[in-house]
Amino acid sequence: MLYREIEYAVKLGADRRQALLAVTCHAAQMTGTADCKGQIAPGYQAYLIAVRDNPLTEPNALGDVVFVMKNGRIVRGSYD
Numbered sequence: 001m002l003y004r005e006i007e008y009a010v011k012l013g014a015d016r017r018q019a020l021l022a023v024t025c026h027a028a029q030m031t032g033t034a035d036c037k038g039q040i041a042p043g044y045q046a047y048l049i050a051v052r053d054n055p056l057t058e059p060n061a062l063g064d065v066v067f068v069m070k071n072g073r074i075v076r077g078s079y080d
Contacts (some may be wrong), residue, residue: 005063006055016056046071 001022009019028038048069053061066077067077 003055005061006062010059020055050077 006016006019006023009022010016013024025034025038029032031037036043040046040048046069049062050066050069051061052064052066053064055061065077067074069075
């Protein structure tokens with residue numbers, strides 16, 4: 001689970017914002033896919049998750065996923 005890697009990065013000294021950036025836009029840059037991934041923008045491929053709490057302030061927020069959206073369609077959970 002990706003949220004565990006984020007927690008490890010925080011334990012090693014990264015702040016939460018840095019850790020989230022590392023697995024999103026920075027990962028896209030490092031893999032050469034920043035032209036289509038790593039942002040929420042028109043024309044970009046997107047996997048989005050909705051969580052109940054703020055992942056910048058709540059350590060377990062990323063473990064409580066409400067829904068997953070892929071390319072504009074909810075593929076897990078629901079948006080109520």
